[in-house]
Amino acid sequence: MKTLVLFYSTYGHLWKMAEAVAEGARQVEGNEVVVKRVRETLPAELLDKIHATEAQKAFAHVPIATPEELEQYDAIIFGTPTRYGNVASQMQAYLDATGGLWARGALVGKVGGAFVGTATQHGGQETTIRSFHTELFHHGFVVVGLPYAWQGQNGHETVTGGTPYGASTITGGQGERQPSENELEGARFQGRHTAEIARKLAPVAQPA
Template sequence: MKTLVLFYSTYGHIYRLAEAIAEGARQVEGNQVDLRRVPETLPPALLDQIGATEAQKAFAHIPVARPEELENYDAILFGTPTRYGNVCGQMQAFMDSTGALWARGALVGKAGGVFVSTATQHGGQETTIRSFHTELLHHGFVIVGLPYAWQGQTGHEEVTGGTPYGASTVAGGQGERQPSANELEGAAFQGRHTAEIGRKLAAR
């Protein structure tokens, strides 16, 4: 059993969720979990300008994924920040490079899920996940969300991410808010849940 957590992170919020997703997936016995990031497409000068260069040093050690690697996994969870209610350009560029996998049906029947971050509580978390689901369906993934079996998304005592479509976090307008304990718990639940379903699908 192998699970891939594939992400793009600008300031580290998605990376933090990816770590929690991976931690949850590792709770499935015998599951090999790999963290990978998609290639950066912004020029270094622009990354400096938006203050991302320093933040990205925290996950510079994570290997960059190659599209052909995806077929080696039973479950894949994709992490992306939101851009105007949709997938970020870096992740979209990577997905656009998976045409050869699509042509061979290499990802059909694998478990797939999505997790996101937005600046504000209503900044497109659900639309981003749902739009990414469309791409996963074209590849033949069996989509796995974050069911209400995880009760952390039913509370209203605090501002929090977490949707039935997938784990999420609210980063703040300046990226000042880090994922909360509740959001990380939801991410771990999704990681474990997706890996469990991936195992069942692989055993068919």
């Protein structure tokens, strides 16, 4: 079985969440887990202006995924920042390039889900994940969220991300807040849970 954790990140928060999702997915025996990113679409001068160039060097080694390779995986877990309560344009551009896969039904029956990051506690985490789910449904994915079996989203002692639709993190208005251990644990749970569902749905190999 193969799982892809595919993310876009401006400052590295979603990369850290992606690594945690992958860590959880690797806990499922026999699961080959790959972490990749989508291509940056902002011009270099704008990345410099918003102080993202230096931050992106930390995950520049992560390979860039092509839309065509999605059909190689049994499970795909997508990570994106929120932009005005919706999917970031970089990730949307990637998804918009999957029309050929949609036309062939190449992703029907695959298992998928999404995780996000927002600047503020109520900055559109759930709307973004739900919007992402709509796109996955159009491709025929079996969509998996982050069930309340993960107890980390039940507490209220501290500010934290985490929704029943998928893992999430809060970055702060200037990107000053890094994913907390609770948020990373939610990401690990989602990765493991999604891979476990994919394992259950995987066809049983027939003897030769």
